[in-house]
Amino acid sequence: MKKLTSILLVVVLTLSLSAGLTGCGNKSKDKPVLKIFNAGEYIDKSLLTEFEKAYGCEIIYETFDSNESMYTKIRSGETYDILVPSDYMIERLIKEDYLAEIDWDQITNKNLLNPDIMGQSYDPDNTYTVPYYYGTVGILYNKKVVDKEDLSDGWELLRNEKYKDDVYMIDSERDSFMIALKALGYSMNTTKEKQINRAYRWLVKQRDTMNPVYVTDDVIDNMISGNKSIAVVYSGDAAMIINENKDMAFFEPEQGTNFWTDCMVITKTCENTELAHEFINFICDADNAYINTQYIGYSSAVQPAYELMRDDDYKGIDAYVPRTEYKKDEVFTYQSNKIRKQYSKLWTKIKAY
Amino acid sequence: MKHFRSMTIPYIVWALAFIVAPFVLIIIYAFTDGGLSLTDASFSLDSFHDMIDPLYATVFARSFETGLITTAVCFLLGYPMAYFITKFDEKVQSILILLTTIPMWINLLLRTYAWIGILSDNGILNAVLKSLGIQPISVMYTGVAVNIGLVCNFLPFMILPIHTSLSKMDPSLLEAAYDLGANKVQAFVKVVFKYSIPGVLNGVILTFLMAISAFVIPKLLGGGQYTLLGNLIENQFISVGNWNFGSAISFILAIVILFTISFLKRVDPDDET
C-alpha cells in the first residue's frame, strides 16, 4: 500500500509539473508569440487558430470587460502587442505615448477599408489605428410591448414609468452619462460641472423610479429571450438580437447618440511588429472579415464584409446600418484626469445607490 | 529538541514576503494618494475623507445586511439539519456529512452559473411556474437571487461545525436530563444547545465573514447595480484604477472583520481554531 501511494505520488507530481511548465507558455522558444488584448466576444476564435497555423506562431489572447479595465491593466504593468480599444481610449493612449505607428505598407488589404471610417477625429491620418468595427448606441425595444408614441421621447423612454422594472442599461460609465447628457441636450463630452451633476441626478432619478438592471454582454441572450422590453445596446448587438428575435426593433434617439469606432493598435512594447502587422492585415482580409462579422454581428470597417452581411445575412435589419452623418451624434473624446475622476466618482455613487 | 526550530524559517520568510508585505502595501496605498505608482505618493487621508460620503455608508450597510440575512437563514436552516443528522447512526451520518461536503468541492463559479440557469427570467424556475399556470417571477438581478446564491453556497459551512460540536455530545446526557425531570424543551436548551455553542459560533463567524465580503455571487446574480463591498473594491481596482480608495476600503473591511472575529473568539472558550 505504501509503495503504491508513493508511486502514485511521483506520477501525479511529474504530470502536474509538466502540465504546469507547458501551461505557462514558455515551451515555444522557437515560436514567436503575439499577445492580443481585446474586448470580450469580439473575435471569431477560429481565426486565431488559423493565423497561428498559417504563420507558425502562438497567440496569447486575453479579454477585457471595458476600456477602463483594459487601461488599468496596462497601467499596472501588463504588456501586450495588439490592443483593440475604443475611440476615446485610443485618444488617451496616443496622448500618453503607449502606441506605435502603423506601417501602412505592410497592410496590403488597406484598400478594402471603408474610407468613411478612416480618418476619425482622434487619429485623422490613421497614424496609429486600423479600424475594426463601428456603430452607434441606441434603444432596442419589444414592438409588442412598447407603444409607438413613446418612442418619440428618445432617451427619456428610459425613464418612462410605464416600463418600470423592464429596462436594461449598459454597465458602462461613459455610455450611461452619454444618455443622460444627450437627454438633457448637452454635449456628451462636456466638462462643465453643472451639466455633469445634472446628468448625475438624471441617472439617479432613473435608478430610483425605473429600477434598471445594469448589464454588459448578458443583454444579448436576455433580449433574445425577451426577458425585458427595453434595453440600451450597441447597434451591432441589436442587429444580432433582431436576427434571432423578430419582435425586437432598434432606433437611435433624435437627441443624438454616440458614434463609436474600435480600432486595432500596436503598442510601443511590441517587439515583433512584423507579426503584429501580419495579424492586422489578416483580419482585414475580405473573407476573414466576413467570418469575423458573422460571429460578432457588428458593422465591419472592411467594406466587402460589411456589404455582404448587409445584403445577405442581416438583410432588412436596419440596426446593421448605423446612422453615420447625423449632426447631433458625437464621438467620445479624451477626458483629463480631473474630469475622469469626477465622472468615476459619480458613476460609483450611482451604482452603489 | 532545538533541531526542529529551524524548520520554521522557510515559512516565516515566506509569510513575511507574501502575507505581511501585501498587507503593509495595502495600508501604504490606503494612506497615500499617488495612484497606481508609489513613486510620487505622499501621505494623504483623501481616501478616508471620500469614504465618509453617505452613499458609501449605504454600501457598507447593505453588505452587513446581506451578511446578517445570509447568516441568519443559514443558521435557521442549518442548525436543524446538523441536529437531525446526529440522530442517525454513525455510518449513515458519515454518508450524510459526505453528501453535505461534496457541493463545497464543486467550483464556486460552476455552482453559481448553475443558479443563473435556474433563476433567469427565462430559466427553469419560470419554465416550471409557467407550466403550472403560475405567473413567472423575475428574481434574477435582484437581492433575492443574490441571497439564494449566498445561502446555498454557505450552508455547508454552517452545518459542518455545528454537527462536529453536536456529535461530541454524549447522548446519555440527554437521558440524564430527562431522568432529572426536564421536559423536552428544557433538555434541548440546557444540554444540546449548550454543547453546540462552539460549533455555532464557528459556523456563524465563518458564514458572516464570507457573506459580507462576497463578490462573485452578487456580481453574477445581482447585476452591475447590486454593489456590495467586494464589488466596490473590485470596481476601484479593475475599472476605475483608484488603488488608493480601493485599498482604503479593503483596509477598513479587514479591520472590521478582524475585530469582529477577535470579539467573538473571546466569547468562545475553545481554542481549537
Place this chain on the structure above:
Amino acid sequence: MKKFHTSKLLYGIYIGILFVFFYLPIAVTMFFSFNSSKSLTHFSGFSLRWYVNLITDREIVDAVWVSISIAILATLISTILGTLTSIGISKCRKVIRELFMNINNIPMMNPDIVTAIGFMILFSSLRIPKGYYTMLLAHITFCTPYVITSVWPKVKNLDPNLADAAMDLGATPFQALYKVLLPMLKEGIFAGALLAFTMSFDDFVISYFVTGNGVSNISIIVYNMTKRTNPTINALSTIVILVIFVTMFIVRFIPYIVRKNKKGRNHILHEEIN
C-alpha cells in the same frame, strides 16, 4: 418506540429537502449538458455535442490543466511547508508562537478579495510579471495556513519527548522526524492536504487578480463565459462533478476495502496456521 421512528422519518424528510436545494442546480446543469440545443430550459434531445466542444476547445482544456496542476502543486508544497512549520513552531517559545499564529491566521480571516488585491499590489509594485508562477505562489500562500490549522492541533497533543527519545536511541533528527513524528500526524496531514486542495481548486478571486499572460483556470474561464449562454460550461461542470463524486467516495471507502482485505488475508493465514 413508534414515536422514535416517525420522528426519524421527519428528520429524513427535512434533510432530503435541503439536499434537493443543494443538488438541484447541480442536477439541472448535468441534465442540460446533454441537450442537443443551446437552450437551458427546453430539452430537445440527447446529444454529446457540448462534450465534443469541450474537448476541442483549447482554451478550456488549458484552463483545466492549470486548475489541476496548480491545485496539486500548491497542495504538495503547502502540506510539506505547513507540516514542517507546525512541528518546528511547537519547539519555540510561547510568545513567538502566538505572534506566528496570528500572522498565520491573516489569510484565512481576511476576505479573499483583500488578500487578492494585496497580492496584485505586491506583484505590480515589484514589477513581477503575472502568470502561472504568481498564481502558484498565491495559492501556496493561502493554502499553507489551512494545513497548519489542521496539523497543529495534532502536534500539540503529541508527547514532546517523543523525538528526543528516538534520538537518544540513535536516530538522526531526520529519521526521528520521518519515522516517528510524521506517522503520528498522518490524520492531520491528510485532512490539511485535502482542505488545501479544495481551497486551491475552488479559488476564483485570488486567481483572477494575480494571473496574467493569458493563463486562466477553470473559475476564470467560466467567469468570462457566463455572459453568454454556453452549454459547454454545463459539460465541464458535469465532468468536474463526476470526478469529485467518484474521488470522494473512493477516498471514503478505501479504508473499508483495505481493512476487509486485511481481514481476509488474516483469516486465510489463521486457517493455514491451524
